[in-house]
Amino acid sequence: MGRLVPAVTRALDVLELFLESEAPLSAPDVMRRLGLPRTTVHELVTTLAARSYLVAVPEQPGRYRLGVRTYQLGSRxxxxxxxxxxxxxxxxxxxxxxxxxxxxxxxxxxxxxxxxxxxxxxxxxxxxxxxxxxxxxxxxxxxxxxxxxxxxxxxxxxxxxxxxxxxxxxxxxxxxxxxxxxxxxxxxxxxxxxxxxxxxxxxxxxxxxxxxxxxxxxxxxxxxxxxxxxxxxxxxxxxxxxxxxxxxxxxxxxxx
Known part of the structure; x- marks a missing residue:
């Protein structure tokens, strides 16, 4: 079995938090739940949002929900x-x-x-x-x-x-x-x-x-x-x- 890639593992950990939460999450929420550094979380969230796996909630600044890309993967x-x-x-x-x-x-x-x-x-x-x-x-x-x-x-x-x-x-x-x-x-x-x-x-x-x-x-x-x-x-x-x-x-x- 090949070596797990830490950055990919962390990104998946972030996405899986949204499976457990009905409410949108913020970067501080992710930091607390995963115990990751602030910079790492912001980089992960920014990257996932840029690829449409997360999307910002307009009426709740700083909070995110799952994006359309996750729906497309699930549909496929x-x-x-x-x-x-x-x-x-x-x-x-x-x-x-x-x-x-x-x-x-x-x-x-x-x-x-x-x-x-x-x-x-x-x-x-x-x-x-x-x-x-x-x-x-x-x-x-x-x-x-x-x-x-x-x-x-x-x-x-x-x-x-x-x-x-x-x-x-x-x-x-x-x-x-x-x-x-x-x-x-x-x-x-x-x-x-x-x-x-x-x-x-x-x-x-x-x-x-x-x-x-x-x-x-x-x-x-x-x-x-x-x-x-x-x-x-x-x-x-x-x-x-x-x-x-x-x-x-x-x-x-x-x-x-």
Whole structure:
């Protein structure tokens, strides 16, 4: 574990005082409660106010309350919690329908992070797990999410980045990846055949929020011994329905 940064710890201590107090606090209040020097407290409060984590109360000179930035952070945290909770519920419903493994994942940089997973009742060896991070270009959920990015953002994320291989079938050529992503955008679903796991194929569909932004992807994973063209079509429709259901739960009206 890395070393804690004293200045950051003190700043968080200041913010957490406001969680315990219903009334605005002044710099002397903070000094008394935390036992910090006057200069240190004034520097901390000034910095937090400059970044909108604290805001001065006009009718009470010298006193502060939590600022809009803390609300924004809390809202983002709540959104992520909702997505994970709703994703787990929808993944469970999809898995009950097809008895295959279902994932929900989000994109972070050039990786995907799985936020929900429901396993098949069949014994299947998977490289994925809730909370695990995998290279986006090797997975159906990752390719779906990359394909949903604006071109400039996609270039910023994958330009100059080495595309590592997880299996012999993983895409490692950037131009091949771009071609695959263009096909995904046109089709609306993403497929992966033995690209992250030599024994598994997957199909994924996009999950949208209330503003229509793609915020996650839902996939169905199947062992190659059960993967057929007919099954591919069936599971693609199921992934689209599941992603649509999750999008509706997140407030997207056009998901269906």
């Amino acid at each position: 945290y709540a959104e992520q919690l909702d997505l994970a909770a709703e994703g787990q519920q929808v993944a469970r419903e999809v898995a009950q329908t097809c008895d295959e493994t279902v994932h929900v994942a989000i994109l972070e940089d050039t990786d995907v992070i799985y936020i929900a997973k429901v396993d098949s009742t069949h014994a299947v060896r998977m490289v994925s797990a809730a909370g695990r991070r995998l290279p986006a270009h090797c997975t159906s959920v990752g390719k779906m999410l990359l394909a949903s990015l604006p071109e400039a953002e996609l270039d910023a994320r994958i330009g100059g980045v080495e595309l590592v291989a997880m299996t012999p079938d993983s895409i490692t050529d950037p131009e091949v990846l771009r071609t695959a992503l263009a096909e995904i955008r046109a089709r609306g679903t993403a497929f992966e055949h033995r690209e992250s796991n030599p024994d598994v194929s997957c199909v994924a569909a996009p999950v949208r929020d209330s503003a229509g932004r793609v915020v996650a992807a839902l996939s169905v994973s199947v062992p190659m011994i059960r993967w057929t063209e007919a099954r591919e079509t069936e599971l693609a429709e199921l992934a689209l329905k599941g992603a649509g259901d999750l999008s509706v739960r997140l407030g997207h009206r056009g998901a269906r």
